[in-house]
Amino acid sequence: MNAVPRLLLIAASVLLLVAAVSNDADGSDIGWLRAAYSGAPENWPAPQLEEGAEFTEFGPLVRPKRAEGIAAERIALGERLFKDPRLSASGQIACESCHNRRLGWGDGLPVAFGHDRQTGTRNAQSLFTAAYMEELFWDGRSASLEDQAHLPIANPVEMAAEAATIEARLNGDVEYRADFASAYAVKTIAMDDVASALAIFQRSIRLPTRKWDRVFTDGTQVLSDQELRGLHLFRTKAGCANCHNGPLLSDQKYHNIGMSFYARKYEDVGRYAVTGNPVDVGRFRTPSLRAVQRTGPYMHNGLIPNLRGLVNLYAGGGGRDRIAQSRTTDAPPPQPDPLLRPRQLTRQERAAIVAFLEIL
Numbered sequence: 001m002n003a004v005p006r007l008l009l010i011a012a013s014v015l016l017l018v019a020a021v022s023n024d025a026d027g028s029d030i031g032w033l034r035a036a037y038s039g040a041p042e043n044w045p046a047p048q049l050e051e052g053a054e055f056t057e058f059g060p061l062v063r064p065k066r067a068e069g070i071a072a073e074r075i076a077l078g079e080r081l082f083k084d085p086r087l088s089a090s091g092q093i094a095c096e097s098c099h100n101r102r103l104g105w106g107d108g109l110p111v112a113f114g115h116d117r118q119t120g121t122r123n124a125q126s127l128f129t130a131a132y133m134e135e136l137f138w139d140g141r142s143a144s145l146e147d148q149a150h151l152p153i154a155n156p157v158e159m160a161a162e163a164a165t166i167e168a169r170l171n172g173d174v175e176y177r178a179d180f181a182s183a184y185a186v187k188t189i190a191m192d193d194v195a196s197a198l199a200i201f202q203r204s205i206r207l208p209t210r211k212w213d214r215v216f217t218d219g220t221q222v223l224s225d226q227e228l229r230g231l232h233l234f235r236t237k238a239g240c241a242n243c244h245n246g247p248l249l250s251d252q253k254y255h256n257i258g259m260s261f262y263a264r265k266y267e268d269v270g271r272y273a274v275t276g277n278p279v280d281v282g283r284f285r286t287p288s289l290r291a292v293q294r295t296g297p298y299m300h301n302g303l304i305p306n307l308r309g310l311v312n313l314y315a316g317g318g319g320r321d322r323i324a325q326s327r328t329t330d331a332p333p334p335q336p337d338p339l340l341r342p343r344q345l346t347r348q349e350r351a352a353i354v355a356f357l358e359i360l
Contacts, residue, residue: 078201230356
């Protein structure tokens with residue numbers, strides 16, 4: 001072979017290598033993707049992360065075992081309380097009113113309504129993964145489900161009931177007294193007993209089995225080409241895995257994605273209301289993406305109606321915070337989150353990410 005053909009062959013090989021690397025980066029080479037994601041998650045292509053991101057590899061979520069004996073008895077009692085409107089001042093609102101099993105353990109509304117038809121300011125979060133969360137509420141104000149159970153009941157905008165009223169109602173019910181005596185060995189029902197029963201019921205809620213669960217038993221061969229591309233984009237180019245990772249697909253941290261509407265209508269300073277720390281202005285807890293298809297609308301204020309809108313929001317780098325001091329709060333302007341930036345995603349890439357989200 002003379003020098004010219006040899007040079008042409010080398011040049012062609014280099015071009016093919018460059019094309020392969022380019023395809024690897026955006027996931028357009030489905031053959032490469034099938035091979036790269038054929039093993040266990042720890043052997044998948046490394047995620048592309050921003051500086052400061054804390055990543056836990058994807059994995060299966062351990063589900064609670066079926067309860068037996070006294071645990072099952074307490075769960076049944078908690079479920080009964082969860083559905084009982086007598087836990088509200090009006091006797092018309094139950095926990096189930098905002099967290100309905102048929103609505104993905106939410107209510108399908110942007111924000112919940114409660115006592116006297118008052119409207120809240122935040123979206124009712126799904127309970128699918130409540131048992132796994134280290135802190136509860138969008139701003140993390142509760143450290144346990146037991147603590148969390150007290151707050152909606154007492155909140156004047158939600159159930160608006162006083163503890164003494166609830167205790168009197170339940171202690172006046174012969175069946176409740178007998179059930180609590182059997183499950184908790186108490187003669188008089190107290191709010192802490194009610195909270196305990198509600199908490200153990202919520203911990204028993206099981207995620208529906210999804211195609212994503214099969215990935216960890218049967219491999220990514222169960223995914224369509226579009227879903228696999230979505231998985232790859234989620235971990236790399238789209239930047240989703242910076243915050244949504246681990247078995248829960250949540251880092252359980254707090255981030256400002258420019259949706260606090262600081263100094264505007266819908267203003268919500270987020271975690272700052274809990275900590276008073278200026279860096280927490282506009283920060284909200286990263287929700288789990290498990291069963292996300294069933295838990296819309298999205299964001300703390302429920303303003304994103306569908307998954308397509310959700311992907312578009314993040315592709316654009318999130319919302320836009322104002323930098324001038326608000327006249328309606330002492331909280332300083334929110335600080336940009338270093339993990340968030342605009343992403344150049346094509347329409348097909350955004351559709352692939354949505355397809356991936358739909359199987360979680």
